Amino acid sequence: MKRDVHFILNGRPVTFSVEPRTTLLRALREYGVTSVKRGCEEGECGTCTVVIDDLAQKSCMILALEAEGKSVLTVEGLVGPKGELHPIQQAFVDEGAIQCGFCTPGMIMSAYAFLRKTPDPTEEDIRVALAGNLCRCTGYIPIFRAVQKAAAVMRELGHIPGRAR
Amino acid sequence: MLAFEMERPRSLASAAELLEKYGSRAMVKAGGTDVLVWMRKHAVHPEVLVDLSEIPELRGISFYPHRGIKIGALATVNETAENEDVKRYYPALRDACLSHSDILIRNKATVLGNICASVPSGDLIPAFAVYEAVLHVFGPGGERDIPFSDFITGPRKNSLIPGEIVTAATLPLPGDRSVGCYLKLARRNALDLAQVGVACLAVEGEEGRTYRIACGAVAPKPVRASEAEKILQGAAAPGDDLLEKAGKAAAEASNPITDVRASREYRLSMVEELTKRAVALCAERLQGGRAS
Numbered sequence: 001m002k003r004d005v006h007f008i009l010n011g012r013p014v015t016f017s018v019e020p021r022t023t024l025l026r027a028l029r030e031y032g033v034t035s036v037k038r039g040c041e042e043g044e045c046g047t048c049t050v051v052i053d054d055l056a057q058k059s060c061m062i063l064a065l066e067a068e069g070k071s072v073l074t075v076e077g078l079v080g081p082k083g084e085l086h087p088i089q090q091a092f093v094d095e096g097a098i099q100c101g102f103c104t105p106g107m108i109m110s111a112y113a114f115l116r117k118t119p120d121p122t123e124e125d126i127r128v129a130l131a132g133n134l135c136r137c138t139g140y141i142p143i144f145r146a147v148q149k150a151a152a153v154m155r156e157l158g159h160i161p162g163r164a165r
Numbered sequence: 166m167l168a169f170e171m172e173r174p175r176s177l178a179s180a181a182e183l184l185e186k187y188g189s190r191a192m193v194k195a196g197g198t199d200v201l202v203w204m205r206k207h208a209v210h211p212e213v214l215v216d217l218s219e220i221p222e223l224r225g226i227s228f229y230p231h232r233g234i235k236i237g238a239l240a241t242v243n244e245t246a247e248n249e250d251v252k253r254y255y256p257a258l259r260d261a262c263l264s265h266s267d268i269l270i271r272n273k274a275t276v277l278g279n280i281c282a283s284v285p286s287g288d289l290i291p292a293f294a295v296y297e298a299v300l301h302v303f304g305p306g307g308e309r310d311i312p313f314s315d316f317i318t319g320p321r322k323n324s325l326i327p328g329e330i331v332t333a334a335t336l337p338l339p340g341d342r343s344v345g346c347y348l349k350l351a352r353r354n355a356l357d358l359a360q361v362g363v364a365c366l367a368v369e370g371e372e373g374r375t376y377r378i379a380c381g382a383v384a385p386k387p388v389r390a391s392e393a394e395k396i397l398q399g400a401a402a403p404g405d406d407l408l409e410k411a412g413k414a415a416a417e418a419s420n421p422i423t424d425v426r427a428s429r430e431y432r433l434s435m436v437e438e439l440t441k442r443a444v445a446l447c448a449e450r451l452q453g454g455r456a457s
Contacts, residue, residue: 001170020171020214023201042202043270044356055243055272061198062273065171066218110269131355132267 007067009033010077018064024050027064028074035075035105039134046133049106050074056113058132075105078112087157088112091150092143099137107133111147119155123148166205173216177223177303177332180215184328185305187213193330195223195238198266198274199282223332226251233296233337238330242271242279242289254338257345257364261292264349267356277331280316283323284358286382286426290317291364292347294379294387296336304329319385339377340370344450348439352426358382360427361435363415365443367451374401374451376444378411383419383436390415393440402448411444412437 002017005027018027025048028036039047041060048059051073078086085093088108098104107130114121114129121129126147127140135143174180184191192211194200195218203209217223223238228250236245245251246262265271265279265288279289280300298313305328313334317323325331345366351357362381367374376397378390393414400407421432 019168021166021168021204023166042205043198043266046267046269049269056269057272058269061201061270063171063197063201063216065173066197066216068173114268128355129268132269 003065005065005068007069008071010073016064020063020065022064023060024062024064024067024072025059027067028059028072033074033076037102037105039102044134045103045106046110047103047106049109049133051109051113054113054116056110073109073112075108078108086112087153088115088147088150091146091153095142095146095149097138097142097146103133103135103137107135107143111150115147115151115154119151119158121147121151166201167207167210169204169211169214171214171216173219175219175221177220177330180217180220180330181303181305181328183213183215184330187215189327191215193217195278196241196274198270199278199284217330228254230338233335235333235335236276237333238275238277240276242266242274242276243268245276246271254343255292255296255336255345257295257347257366258289258292258336260345260347261288261349261362261364264288264347264351264359264362270356277334280313280334281323281325281331283317283319283321285320285385285387286358286360286362288347288349288359288362288381290387291362291379291381292345293334293336294389295345295364295366295377296339297377298334298336300331301333301335302329303332314389317386339366340368340375342451343368344447346443346446346450348443348446350435350439358426361421361432361439363436363439363443365440365447367444367447369451373399375399376411376447378415378440378444380415380419380436380440383421383432385420388415388418388420390418390440392418393444397444400448402452403444408441408444412441415440 006015016027037047039045043058043061050059126144172183190212193215225237226240226248228234242262242265279287293313300311347364349362350360359382364379366377376394380388393411396411416433416437419436421429423429
C-alpha cells in the first residue's frame with residue numbers, strides 16, 4: 001500500500017506517494033530527478049549517490065519512506081538560480097572529468113559532501129572519499145584533478161561573503 | 166523487491182511489541198545496507214520490516230572510563246570511526262570501521278548491524294572479539310547481556326532468540342594501556358569483503374604484556390587464536406621465531422573454506438602472515454609509546 005513521505009528535496013518541501021519497498025533511488029527517478037542513476041542497485045557502483053542531511057549516501061540502499069523529514073540534495077540542487085554550474089560541476093567540465101557521464105552526478109555529490117568537510121584535501125583524501133563511486137571511462141585521474149581544482153575555487157569563493165555554497 | 170509493510174516504531178517497547186505481534190513474518194533493520202540487498206536478491210522475504218532507525222534510545226556512542234565504550238545499535242560505521250574515544254582507545258575497532266565497504270555505505274551501515282548479520286567476513290567481528298565486547302539485548306524475556314564470544318554460532322547465525330533486539334554493545338577498556346590494529350586482506354581496498362581479517366591487541370596490564378588475536382573470514386565462527394596468544398604472552402618485543410610460531414598457531418586455529426574470493430590454502434597462508442604482521446605492528450606501537 002502506498003504511503004506519503006515528506007521531505008526537503010533540493011531546498012523545496014515535497015511529498016511523494018510510495019510503497020514501502022520503493023527505494024529512494026526509484027522514487028526520485030519516478031518523480032523526474034533523473035540525475036540519480038540506476039546502476040547496480042546493490043550499493044556497489046555509487047551512481048545513485050545523493051546527499052542526505054550533509055552525508056553522501058547511496059540512494060539504492062535507502063527506502064523512500066526513510067527520507068521522512070530529511071533534507072535530500074541531488075546534483076540538480078547544486079545548480080544556481082540562473083542555471084550557473086556549481087564550482088564542482090564546472091571543474092568536471094573544465095578538466096574533462098566526464099566521458100559517458102553516467103557516474104558523474106554521483107561523483108559530484110560524493111565530492112560535494114566531502115569538500116564541505118575537507119576544504120583542503122590531499123589526493124589521497126580524494127581517492128578515499130570517491131572510493132565508493134565507480135567510473136569505467138576516465139581512469140579517475142581527471143576526476144581527482146577536477147575535485148582538487150573545485151576545492152581551490154571553493155576555498156577562494158569562501159572568502160567572499162555570500163559566495164560560499 | 167517483493168512487497169512488504171514497514172513499521173517505524175519510535176520506542177524500543179513498541180518495536181518489541183511489533184516483533185511479538187508479527188513473529189517470524191517480521192525482520193528488523195537498522196541501517197539496512199545488508200537487509201535491503203538481501204531482500205532485493207530474494208535471500209530473505211519479510212512480510213513486515215521493522216525499521217529501528219527512529220528509536221532515540223538506540224542512538225549514540227558514550228564512553229565511561231570504568232566500563233568502556235558503549236556503542237548504540239544505530240551508531241553508523243563512520244560515526245564510530247570518527248568518535249574521539251574510539252580514535253584514542255580502540256584503534257583496532259577504528260581500523261575495522263575504515264576497512265568496511267566505502268565512505269558512502271559507512272554513513273548508513275551500523276556497527277552492530279555488521280555484528281548481527283554474523284557473516285563470517287564481517288569486518289567488525291574480529292575487533293569485537295579482541296575487545297571482548299558484551300552485547301546488550303532487549304526482548305520478550307526482558308534484558309540480557311551476551312558475551313560476544315557466545316554470540317555468533319555460525320555463518321549468518323547468532324544466539325538471538327526471536328523477538329530480541331541488540332540495543333547496544335559495550336567494549337571494556339583492555340588493561341592499563343593497549344594498542345591495536347585490524348589488518349584486512351581483500352582483492353581491492355574499497356567495497357570488498359575480507360578474504361582474511363586479523364585484529365590484534367597488545368595489552369599492558371596486571372599480568373604484564375598480553376596479546377589478543379582474532380581472525381575473521383577463516384571459519385564459520387570468529388576465531389580467537391588463544392594458542393597464539395599464549396605463545397606471545399610476556400614478550401614485549403617478539404622476535405621472528407615467536408612471530409613464526411604465533412602465525413602458525415593462528416592458522417591452526419582456523420578452518421577456512423574455498424570460495425569465490427580465495428581458496429582454503431591461500432587463506433591459511435594469509436592468516437599466518439597477517440597475524441605475524443599485526444602482532445609485530447602492535448608490539449612496536451606499544452614500545453614506541455603510542456599506547457592509549
